[in-house]
Every structure is written in structure tokens, then in C-alpha cells.
Amino acid sequence: MSAEINLTLKVWRQAGSSAEGRFVTYEANGISTDASFLEMLDIVNERLIEGGEEPIVFESDCREGICGTCGLMINGQAHGPQKGTATCQLHMRSFSDGDHIVIEPWRATSFPVLRDLAVDRRAMDAIIGAGGFISVNTGAAPDANLTPVPKETADTAFDAAACIGCGACVAACPNSAAQLFTAAKVQHLNLLPQGQAQRWARTEAMVETMEAFFGSCTNHGECEEACPKEIPIDFIAWTNRDYIKAKVKNRKLVG
């Protein structure tokens, strides 16, 4: 059953990375409960444009919860109130008529606001660049099932690989730590046979790049709750373990 609700939005507006930001209140009336959160913002933006105002800048791409481009702090919760859901998959039926919604960008020192609700997440790219890959010889595709992977291992690696790199873990973390993102990106490769060759170099490089940009994990567990892919913090523990092992193993390799 579709219904229409009237909302009051308190949206963070900021003209640029060096500009002063502030909250601006907008009335969003007649919003269908079938609309997604981003569609609701689209509607608000259309009305702003019609009124000759600057639209609210926010990021989105696939709008089906798999690309990790969208991400908003909605009423003080990363990706809003629905567990395991990215902002684009959050629907207005999660809200009631007359609700006040506070919308803010992700906040961390290494996530500078570009404009309004869009932040610069290149610090996360730097972590991936440090080791979030496997190096293979190019050529003909190897035979399927050439490398056996136990089902449980594949499942666990896939749980980590579900990370879409949205940055909600950093946004939700009271320390702005990127531990869950980094751990997911380290472990989905470290668990698999294909990731073994670079395992220790990867772990050390990615963790240390993470430490250059983000805070230190204090095991609150907020990231796990905020994660749209519900990635467990167990991966953080395994990465902590791999990191110390890497520190022991890698010391022998540098001359």
C-alpha cells in the first residue's frame, strides 16, 4: 500500500571543501512511501531547481545496494535506521508522516566534505592500492576448479568480499577507524589460495596505509551494525592476528 508522507529535512549544506557548512531545513511534502531515500532527495532537488535554488549534492550510482557510492548519515545512523541496508535501498516506508530527518555527510578527517553530502573517500582507495589485489600472470584463463577451495573457506571469503567500500564503518566509528573496511579487503584475499603469495606483504601494507589515514579501533562494534553488508568484526580480529604474523615473517625478507 502506497501512501504519501510529509517530512521535514535538516540537510547539511556546504558550498565546497573549504567553505563553512550549516544545516538547512526543507519541507518535503507528498513523498511516496514507495520512494527510496535517494528518490526522495531527487524529488526535493527537482523542487529546489524549479525554485531556482542549488540542488543538494549527494553521491549515488547503482541504487541497488552493490556499488557503495551512496552513503548518508541519517538521523545519526550510517545508512539510516534499517539494518544491513545501504542508503539507496532504504525506503521511505521506514519513516512516518511528520518525521524530522537529519541528513549529514560521512564525517572523518580523511573524508573531507567535497560539497553538501558528498565526501572524498580516496583514502580508502589508497588502502586498496597498497595491497588489495592479487598479482597473476595474464594469459589464457585457468581451468575452472584448478585451485580447489573448500566450501566453508569460499563462503567466509565471500562474506568479506561483500564489502562495497561505502565507508559506513568509518562514518559510524567513534574513532573514525577504517578497520572493518581494511579487514574485509585483507581477509577476502588472505582466506583464499590465490591470495597466499602476497598475504603477508598485503596485510602489512594495507594496515599501515589505513593507520596513516584513520583512527584506532577500540572494539565498540558500531561498524558491524552500520555495515550495509553486515560484515562481522571477526575479520578485524583475524587481520590483527595476520598483521603480527606479517610483522614476524616480513622482517626476514628485508635485507
Next chain:
Amino acid sequence: MAQAITRVSAPPPVRSEPKIKLPWPLSIYQTAVGKKWVMGLTGAALLGFIVVHMIGNLHLYEGPLEIHEYAETLRDLGTKLLPRTWLLWIMRIGLIVAFALHIHSAYSLSRMSIAADQRYPGGRNYIAANFASRTMRWTGPIIGLYLFYHLADLTWGWFNPDFVRGDPYHNVSESLSSIPVAILYIVANTALAVHIFHGTWSMFQSLGVNSPRYNHLRRYLAAGLAGIILVGNLSFPIFVQAGVIDDNGRSIVEELQHGAAEGEDH
């Protein structure tokens, strides 16, 4: 063919490389995850001490002579191998080092997190973070200040005019019979239990001790240890106030030692 590598440009790092690169394994302590390991290991050592200390203090309920003998037994530990009190001092030095590293890693990592974090002007909700995890940076300093007072009061006897060296029963009952001191002990030990509740669970994560089959037990262990420490440590100020632990200002140990000294004279 040459590989095209594009370096990812990113905002300036929040944390700069250490100025002096220490040799391995000290270099591990220069990283945040390494510091968390040290924090977890030293936390485990300190937790072990706290549990043993609490259990040892239960000798107070046996009586003044029994706890005095317990204290002497601690000083006698390892006397077959080492001079008297040496083993105790080795353990004390270990604890001092653990405590210093625990504080330094906490301070250093907190600074790192504060630099990396930005507040939400619109407010934020906490879903998983609990009171204990969010107050670690408060309960920690409270415990540190309390520890100083505790040592000054019951080990060095600075604040107690009736202090008798080597008579824990007398000193405890004299100190904790003052209401402000009893309240201080109750507040500080509650902070300690709250700190232990998050610290015990957190330690497993930091040290990478994680096995999905047993993970749920970590919370029970944390709650159990915090509860045992809370009940045990709060019992001392409460039972002194209630008059259960009370030697009416007479130090039996002092009398015993005087008696022994007189006995030698004759």
C-alpha cells in the same frame, strides 16, 4: 609490456611516519595495531594481577594474623632460589612496566583517533557501543589516580596517621572506616569493573583470538570477571563500614612484633 601504475592520490595523511624507525621487534609498537597488541597483552597481565589481588585480599575475612601471614608469604615467594622479596619485586617491576605500556599505548592511540575523528553536529546514535566501551578513556584515568591513592594510603602510609607497616588488617580497617575513603574505593572499583568489562572482551579482538564457535563466551567471561571483581572489591569498604573488619584501632601485628622483640631481650 610495462605495467601502467597509477598512484592513488588521497587527502594528506592524519598520522605521519615515526621520526626514528626502531629496530624489530620494537618497530611493531610504532604501529597502531601493534600498540593494540601491547595494550591487550598488558591488559591481560594487569587483569591477572587484579584477580589474584582480590582473591588474596579475601584473607581479610580470616582475620588480622592470617592476612599478615599471607602478606609475608608473598614476600617469601621464591626464597629457595632468590633472596627474600626478590621474586615479589620482579613481579612488581613487570606490573609497573605493563601499566606504563598500557597507559602509553592508550594515550597514543587516543590521540590518533581524536585526530582522525570528526563530530556530527546533527548528533549521532550509538547502537553497538555500550557505556563501558565509550567510557574507557574516563575509567582508565580514574583507575590510574585511584591506584596512586591506594598505594600512598595502604603501601606507603602517607594519609594514615595510624599506619602500621606490615599490618594490612589494621591499615585497611583504619583507612576504610572513613566514609569519604570508603566512597572513593567504591567509585574507583566500580570504574575498574566497567573498564574490565569492555577491556576483557576487547582484548580478544585486539589479540586476534577469535573463533566463531567460542566467540559468544567472550562476553560471558568479560561480564563474569567484571562481576567477580566488583563484588569482591566492593565488599572490603562495605564490610569495614559495617564493622565486620575492625580491630578497634589495635594493631595485633605491632603487638606481636613488640612481644617478639621483648622476648629476644630477655
